Amino acid sequence: MKKFAFASSLLAGMVTIAALVWHFDQTRQFSKRLDEQTEAIRDLRVQWQLSDPSNSDNRHSDIRIFGIKSNLLQTENQVLFIGDSITEAARLPLEICGHPIVNGGIGGASSFAYDRLVASMFEGRRFPLVVVAIGTNDSLVNSLPPPALSKSYVSLLDNISKLTSRVVVVGLPPIDTNRSLARFFSADLATSNNEIIRNIASQRNLPFVDLRGAMDGVKQSVTIDGVHLNAAGFKLWEQAVFPAVRQVACEAGSKPPG
Incomplete structure (x- = not known):
């Protein structure tokens, strides 16, 4: 019985670790995409600022x-x-x-x-x-x-x-x-x-x-x-x-x- 309980706890721990690893990987990928999008927006902003100084917002x-x-x-x-x-x-x-x-x-x-x-x-x-x-x-x-x-x-x-x-x-x-x-x-x-x-x-x-x-x-x-x-x-x-x-x-x- 104790062996079964230990195995169950071990399995649960492994599942938790796997879930944490998956969550970390997803977070890392999301952060990377967010950084890429932020850089793209920054590039567009610089290009907009450079492209037309007669724009009233400049x-x-x-x-x-x-x-x-x-x-x-x-x-x-x-x-x-x-x-x-x-x-x-x-x-x-x-x-x-x-x-x-x-x-x-x-x-x-x-x-x-x-x-x-x-x-x-x-x-x-x-x-x-x-x-x-x-x-x-x-x-x-x-x-x-x-x-x-x-x-x-x-x-x-x-x-x-x-x-x-x-x-x-x-x-x-x-x-x-x-x-x-x-x-x-x-x-x-x-x-x-x-x-x-x-x-x-x-x-x-x-x-x-x-x-x-x-x-x-x-x-x-x-x-x-x-x-x-x-x-x-x-x-x-x-x-x-x-x-x-x-x-x-x-x-x-x-x-x-x-």
Whole structure:
């Protein structure tokens, strides 16, 4: 009888242990799926934040646009830089050839999104020079294919031509696929988009700043996360961009644009 009771207790214990193991395994699998879903939601949120800064829910864009408009009111005869977070983060000089500089970079902006903002942000203004340094966010993995960039970039330049007779076009910096943020971008699409931008600039006889030519072959990393430039990257960016901008800005003279 005692043997039977012991065997029953042992069996019950084994069943309990098996149940606990099964429950633990199910919990572990559920936790793994939850982590995967959380990561997917986080990825979607980042892509949404990057994809359209003109979205009314993007508070950074609202504040940034207010800051740009405020800067425009404080000086005259300005050289305007438009672009995305790379441009926004750049340490631009206060002036160049007597022209105050306004940094119009908006984090997350694509050429399509910025094109939608030009009329409302710069209505009634004229600039001696506009520097266009945008296009990286057109290379997001969920972006429209290259012909769409060509269309949006041409439209953007058409609208900018209403603001100025002088434009400098800046190409796209390389994407470091070994770093974290690069997973949201297509390096191949960025390369294709850079060539599209180069060709558009050539067709319009606009100066083109070849950032990739300046940065390719550099042994050290030029980004902090695969996309945004680090100190070394910005130094190369400045060395490539400022000579071209200075040449055109100086040619424009210090008189207000007509």
